[in-house]
Amino acid sequence: MKKNKISIRDIARECNVSVATVSRVLNNSGTVKEETRKLVQSVIERYNYIPNELARGLYTQRTRSIGVILPEITNHFFAKVFLEIEKAAIDYGQTVFLCNTLSDNALQDFYTLRLSEKQVDGLILLGGRVNETKTNVQYIKLLKNVIYPTPVVIINGKLENYYDNCASVSSDEYEAMFQAVSYLTGLGHRKIGFLGGMRGIMSTDIKLKALEKAKSLYDYTIREEWIKLSSYTYQGGVDAMLELLKEKELPTAIISINDEVAAGVVNTCISKGYKVPYDFSVLGFDNSSISTITMPRITTLAHPYEELGSIAMEFINNMINDKPMKDITNISLKMSLVERESCAAPRK
C-alpha cells in the first residue's frame, strides 16, 4: 500500500520532535512548550496536514460518526427530523450517515450491519420496522447480534427493555389526538371522521387507540364508518375521502393521519364541489411544507422537530459517555396545534 497523505510522523520528523508531541499539539493535551507548539502548528499548516480519523478511531474506539436509518428522505417529515438531528449532531462533534431503507426490511438489516462495520458511535432509528410489533422482534435480535452495545435511539417508536443502551423520543400523538378532537368539538363539530394511515404502523395505531378512547368520552362524535384507512400519501387522502363520500351520512370534520393525506382530502373536497372549511373542516398532522400550499392552508398538529432531533442526539451522547439516563430514557413530547384556515365552525 502506498501512503499518500502526510502523516503525523512526517510532521514530527519535519519538526524534529516525536509524534507524541505533535499529537499533544493536535489534541491540546498534555504539556507542550509554547515555542514547540507554534513550530508544530506552523508546519501542520504549511503541509496542510489533516489527521486521519480512521487511525484515531481505531485506537480510541470512537468514530464520531452516527447512523440514521429511515424509510425515505424525500418524505418531508423525515427530512425535517433528519435536518434537526444533524444540526444537533454538530454540537456533539458527530457526522451522520443517512441510510434510506425504502421501507424494505432486508435493506434495513443490511444497513444496520454496514453501520456496525463502520463502528458508528450511535444509531438513530426513525419510522422504520421498529414500529411494527410483528417484525420488531427479529430486528431487535439482529440489533443485539450486530451492533450491540452501540447506543440506539428510536424516534417515534420504541424498543424498551429489549435492548440495553436504548432510548426513545416521541411526539405524543396519543395526546395530540385528544387536542385535535377537543379543538374540533370546541369549534362546534359533533361528527368527526378519520382518514389515512394503515394498521401496524405505530403512528396509525396510536391515533386509532386515542380515537377509540375519545369515542367513549365524546360518544356522539366519532363513528366507525367515518374511519377510512388507506396510506400516508396524497393519493391515500384522495382515495380515503372518495371512500368516505360514499357514506349516506357524513361528518363535518376530518382528521387526517398526516398533511399529505389532508392535502388529498382538501383537494378532493374541492374537486367534488365541497368547500373547505365550510362543508368540511380538515385537520392534518405533522406541519409539513405541504400544509401551507393547499388552499385553504391546513390546520395541523406540529411535531416538535427541533427537540426530537436535539434530544435524540443528547440521549445518544449520554449513552456514549455512560452518563446516567435512569428512567428518562423514553421521552414523549407535546405536539402543538398550528391554526390555519382548513378548520372552522361547522355549517349550520
Place this chain on the structure above:
Amino acid sequence: MKKNKISIRDIARECNVSVATVSRVLNNSGTVKEETRKLVQSVIERYNYIPNELARGLYTQRTRSIGVILPEITNHFFAKVFLEIEKAAIDYGQTVFLCNTLSDNALQDFYTLRLSEKQVDGLILLGGRVNETKTNVQYIKLLKNVIYPTPVVIINGKLENYYDNCASVSSDEYEAMFQAVSYLTGLGHRKIGFLGGMRGIMSTDIKLKALEKAKSLYDYTIREEWIKLSSYTYQGGVDAMLELLKEKELPTAIISINDEVAAGVVNTCISKGYKVPYDFSVLGFDNSSISTITMPRITTLAHPYEELGSIAMEFINNMINDKPMKDITNISLKMSLVERESCAAPRK
C-alpha cells in the same frame, strides 16, 4: 483502551488458524481449504464477528464512505437527488454521509474538512457555493488543500479545470429553457414572463442566459419587465407574482424558477381572482412533489433524478479506480417536460 469487540485474532485463535487465513475467508481471497473455510465461517457466525472497517480502511486506504454536501435536505429537489445517489451508492458498496450546509459557507468549509478527516472515498457537491462564481475560487482552494486528491463530483454545477479528479453531472437547464419557451409559444403564447430565483446562483443565471438568447429568437415574446427575481421558495413565488401584477401590460404565460415558486404563483393568481391556466399559464421546474398538489397541477420540466444520482456515483467510482474519464467528465442531461394542467392556450 479496552478492546470490546471480537477481533479477527480472537476468531483465528478459536479456529487454530492464523489471522491471514481468517482474512482470506472473509474476503474470499487467496486459497483456503474447504474444510478450513467452513470451520472459520461457523466460528465467525457463532461469535457474531463483524470486521472492523476502520482497521481495514486504515490499511487499504478505502473507507467505502462518500460524503454528500448540500444546502438543505428538506428541499424536495435535494432530497430526491440524494435518494438517487444513495440508491446508486449501494451498487458500489458505498455508504454516504449527508451534510447540510444551510447555505452557510463556513459550514460548508467545516464539513469539507470533516469529511476529509474521515477519509471519504469521494465527495458529491450539490447546489452549494460551487455554483456561485464569486466564492467559487476560495472554495476550490480549500478543496485542494483539504481533500485533494479525493474525487469530487458536482451536480448541477462546475469546477472544471481547477481541480483534478473532478467531474460534473448536470441537468441541461439551458436547453430546458428553450423547451419551455417553445412549448409555450407552441400553445400560442406570445407574452412570456419569468419569476423567481436570484442572480449568482447557477440555476438562475443559466436560465436567464437562455432567456436572453430566446428573447432574440422570439423577440416579441419575452420582455425585461416580466422578469421578476425573488427566491426559490413558495413565498418567493407569491412575492414575484404580486410584483408582476403591478405591470400595466401582463404576460399570458409565466415560467417559474422551480415548482415551489410556481406554486406560489398559481395560488397568488387564484387569490387575486385569476384563473390558471385560463388567465395565466404557469410552468414550473424540477417536477417536485408540490407540482401535483396545487390545483391545477403544475406542468413542469423534470430533472433526470435517477441518472443524476447514478452517473454521479459512476463518475466517483471511475475516479476512485482510476478508470479513464477523458472528455466525458462533464455530462449534461436532458430535462423532460411533464404536462399537467397549469398550461394551456392563451385566452383569446
Place this chain on the structure above:
DNA sequence: ATAAATGATGTAACGCGTTACATTAGTATT
C-alpha cells in the same frame, strides 16, 4: 521415487494517531 509445481497456511510488517510510561530538562526549595 524424486523433482517440480501447486495448494494451504503462517509470520510479521504495515497503515496512523493515541497514550502509558520512561526519560530528560528546567525550576523551586532549603
Place this chain on the structure above:
DNA sequence: AATACTAATGTAACGCGTTACATCATTTAT
C-alpha cells in the same frame, strides 16, 4: 549546591484487518 518537583518530550505498544513473503503440505510430472 543538592534535593525535590514540575514541565517537556520521547519511546513503544496498541487498536485491527490486510497482504507480501516465507514455509510446509500435497499433488503432478518425469
